[in-house]
Amino acid sequence: MSFVPEGKVYMKSQWAILVVDDEDIMRDSMAAWLREDGYTVLTASTGREALELARQRDFALYFVDLKMPGGIDGIQTMVELKKIHPDPVVVIVTAYATVDTAIMAMKQGAYEYIVKPCNPEEISLLVERVIKVKNLQRENLILKKKLSRKYNFQDIISKNTRMQEIFQLVREVSSLRSTVLIQGESGTGKELIARAIHFSGDRCDKPFVCVSCGALAETLLESELFGHEKGSFTGAVGQKKGKFELAHEGTIFLDEIGDISTKLQMDLLRVLQERSFFRVGGSDEIQVDARVIAATNRDLLQAVAEGTFRDDLFYRLNVINIHIPPLRERREDIPLLTRNFIEEISHQIGKEIEDISEGALKILIDYDWPGNVRELENAIERAIVTSRTRALLDDAFSFLTNGKKEKKGLIIPPGMCLEELEREAITVTMQRTSGNVKEAAALLGIDRSTLYDKIKKYNLGR
Amino acid sequence: MIKVCVVPVGPLQTERLDDAERFVRMVFGFPTERLSPLPDAAFAYDEHRSQYSSSLILKELAQSLPPGVGRLVGITEYDIFIPMLKFVFGQAQLGGTTALISLARLRQEFYGMPPDEELMTIRLRKVVVHELGHTFGLTHCSDARCVMILSTNLEQLDAKLDAFCESCELILRDRVSKYDQE
Numbered sequence: 001m002s003f004v005p006e007g008k009v010y011m012k013s014q015w016a017i018l019v020v021d022d023e024d025i026m027r028d029s030m031a032a033w034l035r036e037d038g039y040t041v042l043t044a045s046t047g048r049e050a051l052e053l054a055r056q057r058d059f060a061l062y063f064v065d066l067k068m069p070g071g072i073d074g075i076q077t078m079v080e081l082k083k084i085h086p087d088p089v090v091v092i093v094t095a096y097a098t099v100d101t102a103i104m105a106m107k108q109g110a111y112e113y114i115v116k117p118c119n120p121e122e123i124s125l126l127v128e129r130v131i132k133v134k135n136l137q138r139e140n141l142i143l144k145k146k147l148s149r150k151y152n153f154q155d156i157i158s159k160n161t162r163m164q165e166i167f168q169l170v171r172e173v174s175s176l177r178s179t180v181l182i183q184g185e186s187g188t189g190k191e192l193i194a195r196a197i198h199f200s201g202d203r204c205d206k207p208f209v210c211v212s213c214g215a216l217a218e219t220l221l222e223s224e225l226f227g228h229e230k231g232s233f234t235g236a237v238g239q240k241k242g243k244f245e246l247a248h249e250g251t252i253f254l255d256e257i258g259d260i261s262t263k264l265q266m267d268l269l270r271v272l273q274e275r276s277f278f279r280v281g282g283s284d285e286i287q288v289d290a291r292v293i294a295a296t297n298r299d300l301l302q303a304v305a306e307g308t309f310r311d312d313l314f315y316r317l318n319v320i321n322i323h324i325p326p327l328r329e330r331r332e333d334i335p336l337l338t339r340n341f342i343e344e345i346s347h348q349i350g351k352e353i354e355d356i357s358e359g360a361l362k363i364l365i366d367y368d369w370p371g372n373v374r375e376l377e378n379a380i381e382r383a384i385v386t387s388r389t390r391a392l393l394d395d396a397f398s399f400l401t402n403g404k405k406e407k408k409g410l411i412i413p414p415g416m417c418l419e420e421l422e423r424e425a426i427t428v429t430m431q432r433t434s435g436n437v438k439e440a441a442a443l444l445g446i447d448r449s450t451l452y453d454k455i456k457k458y459n460l461g462r
Numbered sequence: 463m464i465k466v467c468v469v470p471v472g473p474l475q476t477e478r479l480d481d482a483e484r485f486v487r488m489v490f491g492f493p494t495e496r497l498s499p500l501p502d503a504a505f506a507y508d509e510h511r512s513q514y515s516s517s518l519i520l521k522e523l524a525q526s527l528p529p530g531v532g533r534l535v536g537i538t539e540y541d542i543f544i545p546m547l548k549f550v551f552g553q554a555q556l557g558g559t560t561a562l563i564s565l566a567r568l569r570q571e572f573y574g575m576p577p578d579e580e581l582m583t584i585r586l587r588k589v590v591v592h593e594l595g596h597t598f599g600l601t602h603c604s605d606a607r608c609v610m611i612l613s614t615n616l617e618q619l620d621a622k623l624d625a626f627c628e629s630c631e632l633i634l635r636d637r638v639s640k641y642d643q644e
Contacts, residue, residue: 026544026545026546028517029517029553030545032517032544033547033550035556036602036612038602093546117543117546117547118546118547120549120615121615124612124614359636388629389629389632390603390604390629391629391633395636
């Protein structure tokens with residue numbers, strides 16, 4: 001097993017190399033040799049073909065033969081490549097070295113000029129050097145993005161048509177003031193969409209304030225949202241600004257909105273209508289300009305029908321509705337998300353994982369993901385931590401298939417009390433997540449505070 | 463169970479073929495079989511370089527894969543190359559069926575030194591295991607001791623062990639078990 005103490009090692013197969021040569025045997029043997037190193041290698045027999053491929057994707061490195069028929073030689077190919085990608089790493093290869101061509105190639109911006117045949121270690125070192133720089137450049141970009149704490153659409157990975165429609169809607173509504181209601185199962189990325197709306201709109205340089213409504217008791221949540229005056233309740237030793245005030249001119253994201261009490265529903269409705277509120281224990285009306293984005297994993301329309309959620313508040317919140325599909329309805333995203341998580345997590349924990357087997361990927365694609373993207377991320381982290389290989393194999397995800405078998409074998413005796421069933425579901429899920437409440441809550445489709453209450457209620461040890 | 467056939471390419475000492483078969487049985491546990499030699503590799507000879515094209519021989523070997531044979535390993539005394547490189551110790555189809563190994567540059571004599579049979583045998587074992595590993599889809603490993611690390615010169619070849627690291631071993635077992643299921 002190899003551990004990487006410094007820098008980030010991306011999956012080699014994610015780096016693509018293009019070999020451009022008109023001679024079949026030269027091109028194919030070079031490609032095969034580079035593939036043995038784990039890289040994705042594509043080939044082109046002419047400069048034009050190379051440019052066509054470069055238009056479709058970027059390559060970490062281009063090996064381009066100097067002399068090629070078809071009206072466009074290696075140097076011209078390189079010049080044209082620069083018009084497609086800003087800084088392509090091009091290595092000009094030739095069997096007929098002259099000082100003039102070498103100077104010309106370097107002047108036109110070739111990264112290296114090599115004469116074939118060359119020593120295997122020369123090529124090996126060259127590729128290693130380029131990929132090392134590429135790794136650093138990529139890591140730098142990611143770190144910059146993380147530092148700036150900006151969230152844009154690149155952070156949300158999806159090829160799914162419904163998700164693409166959501167991205168389009170996000171673009172359209174990002175600069176409006178209208179309230180947005182995001183619905184979707186736990187772990188589908190509701191907060192990411194909320195952040196994307198805020199950070200791609202004209203409030204992007206103002207605060208984005210996040211409140212998890214389900215995590216706090218009613219009185220605490222009231223104080224959290226609206227703030228309080230000194231002495232307004234026991235423990236209120238000083239004046240405190242609420243989240244609405246902190247989100248002034250920015251966005252307030254109210255997560256798990258479906259779990260708030262009737263009183264708070266009324267208070268919230270007032271803020272949405274009047275754009276003002278009072279601090280707890282206060283008498284001064286405070287004006288606020290905060291865009292409200294709310295999210296829930298509950299069916300709010302049903303809650304309205306059942307009378308547990310105010311219909312007037314629902315319609316105030318539901319001006320723009322975004323419904324995020326669960327991961328099982330966008331399985332085409334699983335390979336892309338998986339590779340992204342492998343890169344991120346293996347870097348975070350400093351363990352080199354280069355690939356994932358086809359079988360393992362199939363397990364992930366076939367699994368139903370009740371906890372959605374968050375569960376996928378947790379599953380990959382668990383697989384990376386326990387993996388003894390540099391590729392994640394099928395057995396790294398056996399805990400998913402074992403769970404499936406357990407599910408099939410579940411026998412519910414007629415008349416079993418619902419509380420017993422709930423207790424059993426929580427016990428099994430907590431065992432599966434090794435006591436991780438956050439993960440278990442996502443799997444069970446309830447919020448963390450509810451799960452804590454139930455753990456306490458059934459006297460279940462973690 | 464995968465059967466591995468060993469094919470001499472051009473004139474070759476029988477002992478070397480025996481060694482190669484023994485390594486396959488020891489390291490991989492596969493049964494082996496000796497096939498009749500590929501007597502003439504003139505089609506792959508490059509006069510300009512005075513070497514044999516590894517790619518052309520590999521292609522020829524792959525086309526002659528007998529039915530029921532899982533892997534074919536060609537062994538030759540010829541010095542082999544791919545056009546981009548001055549030489550290769552061996553070449554394999556990544557995730558394919560065929561590999562070719564050259565003994566020429568594994569010999570001390572090639573570098574003007576006295577023969578060393580023991581060293582030659584150790585080197586042969588490493589190259590056989592490495593190239594056969596590629597046919598099971600194993601790419602180069604970053605573990606300096608693993609047989610699957612890339613060796614572009616004899617110093618690197620001599621420095622690594624002749625066995626898989628734990629990671630490559632597990633991947634290999636996974637691939638072999640899938641082959642057996644097919």
